[in-house]
Amino acid sequence: MALGRFLVRRILQGLLVVWGVITVVFLLRFVTPGSPIDAVAPLDATQETRAAIAAELGLDQPLHVQYGQYLFDLLRGDMGFSYIKGQDVAGLVFLKVPATVELAVAATVVAIVLSIPLGVISATRRNEPVDYGATLFSLGGISTPNFWLGIMMILVLAVQFGIFHTSGRGVDFGDVVLSTVNSDPFFGTLVGWLRFITLPAIALGTYFTALITRLTRSGMLDQLGQSYVVAARAKGLPESLVRYKHALRNTLVPVVTVLGLQLGSLIGGAVITEAVFSWPGLGTLVIQSINVRDWPTLQGCLIVIGVSFVIVNIVVDLLYASLDPRVVYD
């Protein structure tokens, strides 16, 4: 079966990239000025103490042995130990993952819900005011730094009008789900959650909303000129069916490709959005660990980010099959 073979091949390719990611992250430690021993040893440590620490950390071993040990530890889920935080890196990193995933998913939902209808309307009402509006919006959206947009929304909607919280993550989505079964008021919890997540989700999602609107608009214009659309109209299909079932479906294929490629910007954007809204996720951890020179934690974050990028891109590739059966997996 072609799909099965494709999946196996794609996963093997993904593993290769993951291995590359781990190698690059491992090597990062060696382009760092200073030695990891400095992070642990007291300032007045003797040469013997430093040597003992090096032996303890395995730093006296040749490079390939250290590398092998690093790979082996990772396979066991051991990402090393953060001497600065005094905790295992794996625990530290995975504790922060849900907040970042929640933010990224919320932003993606905002982006998809707004952009695809906007792009379709813009393409079907070409050169009408709604099209100009959508074009200006998408131009502004791809040209506005998301952190500044976040600050402007804080300024107006949080500081001036007090509708939303300025920062933090007081209520998470898990609380909202739980409130359907426990005694917390569901509606109150939902509103509480929305007051935290709305601004960061919009700040992070605006760029993608704008990008997908542009892609959907140009893709739809392209598709609506194709002869199969003329044929579908000629046989009397309702216009909504022509647009949404036929043209939109073909438009979505390139849109999905670009989304997969831009996933890196989504995670990168999440890092800075988290910094603006003090959102306690991976991004905040990345910046913190750089500022205090906590390299093991930084390495752990980079590996988690790199691996999730690879996984999501495999999922994106599989999405093609459901969107466009003509895609040949070779």
Add this chain to the structure above:
Amino acid sequence: MVSPRVLRNLKREFRQSALAKTGLVLVLLVLGVAVFAPFVAPHDPTEQNLDNRRQPPLGFSRTTESTSSQMVNGSIEMVTETTYVNASATHPLGTDPLGRDMLSRVIYGARTSLLVGILGTLLAALLGVGVGLTAGYRRGYTDDGLMRFADVSLAFPSLVLAIALIGLWGRAAVPIPDPWVVMGLAPGMPKTFTLPGTVIVVVGLVNWVWFARVARGEALSIREEEYVKAARAIGASDWRIILRHVLPNAATPILVLGTIQIAAIILLESALSFLGFSGTTLSWGFDISQGRDYLASSWWISTVPGLAIVIAVVGINLLGDLLRDALDPGFEGEGGV
């Protein structure tokens, strides 16, 4: 390099499109301001005036409340005094938390943004086009190896990789003399301009992969062209073919990508300096972060530099759209509904 057909399309598109004209005006504005910063800026952007902190822009005023203990009718009471800070024409866009002129800072910030945007893009293009053309022309193992490496690079978001590298390498700042001031044409302005060296190198390193992808795609199709086969037949070396035949024919899409990348790198630079990962404090992103602590009382400190970023990036993106439309003339005619 660029064919006459493309140039004709470019002119036609430009004449027809109001957006393209707007883009050109915005880009020329930002470029002009950056080049002639010492003449345009009313003050030295680094000159502090602590008596004149957070002065509002023209047309606005700011109130401050100070509480002090005073003798009132023989007893000590806490008295709250409200004072108004008014705008002045000396500082049309107000001042920052250290009393520096916002307008001058925004003007000098254009230099940082454009220099990082252009030099970073050039570096990324140099690396990416080199790798991409080689991979696409040679194919086989070279291609597989280089493209898997590109996949690995793509797995790290640019911003994350950039802050990691700057965190590791430090924030090098390269002072370069300001030619106008050296020539004595703009007395009283800063003699040197600080170039955030590490930032330029890092943004180039994290963005090469986009150029590599485009260049590789072009090289893959160009290598099958007759003229390349002919060159190979007369015994031209691979390097000669890549430089003399493949590169010129791949130039236009690379040019379009380069334009968009300048915009992307300006956004990346502003994010880096916002987070404090830059070698200079004369940057739009840095000023936005300065204003965060004063949002409730002094909104302009964060607002003004952000608007400058939007103006610059919108302008460049509009020019990028113009180039793309001119290259792909079939697009306009299709889908007429």
